[in-house]
Amino acid sequence: MSVIINLxxxxxxxxxxxxxxxxxxxxxxxxxxLQYNFGPMGTSIEGEWDEVMEVVNRCFExxxxxxxxxxxxxxxxxxxxxxxxxxxKVTSVEKKI
Amino acid sequence: MSVIINLxxxxxxxxxxxxxxxxxxxxxxxxxxLQYNFGPMGTSIEGEWDEVMEVVNRCFExxxxxxxxxxxxxxxxxxxxxxxxxxxKVTSVEKKI
Amino acid sequence: MSVIINLxxxxxxxxxxxxxxxxxxxxxxxxxxLQYNFGPMGTSIEGEWDEVMEVVNRCFExxxxxxxxxxxxxxxxxxxxxxxxxxxKVTSVEKKI
Amino acid sequence: MSVIINLxxxxxxxxxxxxxxxxxxxxxxxxxxLQYNFGPMGTSIEGEWDEVMEVVNRCFExxxxxxxxxxxxxxxxxxxxxxxxxxxKVTSVEKKI
Numbered sequence: 246m247s248v249i250i251n252l253x254x255x256x257x258x259x260x261x262x263x264x265x266x267x268x269x270x271x272x273x274x275x276x277x278x279l280q281y282n283f284g285p286m287g288t289s290i291e292g293e294w295d296e297v298m299e300v301v302n303r304c305f306e307x308x309x310x311x312x313x314x315x316x317x318x319x320x321x322x323x324x325x326x327x328x329x330x331x332x333x334k335v336t337s338v339e340k341k342i
Numbered sequence: 343m344s345v346i347i348n349l350x351x352x353x354x355x356x357x358x359x360x361x362x363x364x365x366x367x368x369x370x371x372x373x374x375x376l377q378y379n380f381g382p383m384g385t386s387i388e389g390e391w392d393e394v395m396e397v398v399n400r401c402f403e404x405x406x407x408x409x410x411x412x413x414x415x416x417x418x419x420x421x422x423x424x425x426x427x428x429x430x431k432v433t434s435v436e437k438k439i
Numbered sequence: 440m441s442v443i444i445n446l447x448x449x450x451x452x453x454x455x456x457x458x459x460x461x462x463x464x465x466x467x468x469x470x471x472x473l474q475y476n477f478g479p480m481g482t483s484i485e486g487e488w489d490e491v492m493e494v495v496n497r498c499f500e501x502x503x504x505x506x507x508x509x510x511x512x513x514x515x516x517x518x519x520x521x522x523x524x525x526x527x528k529v530t531s532v533e534k535k536i
Numbered sequence: 537m538s539v540i541i542n543l544x545x546x547x548x549x550x551x552x553x554x555x556x557x558x559x560x561x562x563x564x565x566x567x568x569x570l571q572y573n574f575g576p577m578g579t580s581i582e583g584e585w586d587e588v589m590e591v592v593n594r595c596f597e598x599x600x601x602x603x604x605x606x607x608x609x610x611x612x613x614x615x616x617x618x619x620x621x622x623x624x625k626v627t628s629v630e631k632k633i
Contacts, residue, residue: 535556
């Protein structure tokens with residue numbers, strides 16, 4: 246439980262409204278059972294590296310079915326021996342502001 | 343109110359714990375008066391392009407005072423004539439999941 | 440000369456081919472006189488923070504004229520007292536591989 | 537050969553100089569046999585989705601051995617039926633500038 250990623254994925258060939266494609270990715274994330282946090286600029290997901298990357302794969306493979314061009318942005322933050330960080334990272338900063 | 347960015351900024355020369363530096367950036371964002379959403383992998387900020395970039399500048403200039411190396415990641419999503427998106431983007435997807 | 444960014448900017452409402460819009464951004468970068476390195480996933484630009492951000496602004500304002508939705512991704516790496524890094528960063532790694 | 541990613545990966549707990557860690561990742565990319573382009577802000581890699589992600593996994597697992605905190609940024613651009621894009625994307629824009 247030591248990696249958090251922020252994932253943003255959308256088609257570039259479907260015009261300016263892409264929320265139905267984003268919803269498909271968020272559904273896949275939800276069904277994974279991993280902890281996640283859906284926000285205006287992507288979805289943060291926490292888990293083991295392999296678990297999280299498996300979810301990224303599934304999102305990509307799903308959009309690939311009917312999209313000709315896909316853009317994906319992902320940031321990952323790994324910290325050894327630090328589970329539950331999707332909440333504790335936020336709390337740790339909030340204590341200081 | 344038509345740009346949303348996700349901003350992540352931290353020093354690379356201060357060791358593995360950087361939450362006190364992140365807190366300084368979040369404070370600057372907070373004091374800007376712009377709508378924001380603080381999450382585990384960055385802070386989303388909504389406003390006019392110039393307003394939002396001014397906040398990014400302030401965060402960078404603040405960390406520059408005492409950090410030798412700084413990493414910054416920013417994604418921006420601009421949509422014409424679409425205010426209040428920091429909430430509506432989330433709602434629009436949630437209706438579909 | 441101590442910041443390098445990698446900038447990727449493109450419209451989301453112009454269909455799957457966006458190279459003419461990317462070319463407009465690269466032209467603006469070129470005309471800035473700053474050191475740059477154009478690659479398959481964005482353009483790296485080196486300069487003072489204010490100079491570099493001014494170029495980012497100009498790219499955004501230019502696409503805004505005729506694009507309804509724009510996505511921008513930017514990474515920045517600042518290092519105190521380290522000019523000419525757009526070349527030296529590459530050389531420093533190449534010596535080690 | 538239809539995905540290009542830009543990968544940036546580095547430790548956050550090793551101080552301000554990280555080029556020896558970046559070199560390890562670039563070596564792994566090199567040994568994969570995939571087309572790549574090493575630049576000042578990351579390495580672009582082209583291949584099938586699974587091939588490229590396998591290289592990302594290997595880079596992460598390698599740094600994980602001796603780093604307590606790792607940051608990774610990745611952008612991916614997939615386009616159906618478009619091989620050889622690590623060169624053609626650059627050429628296509630260069631013709632227009």
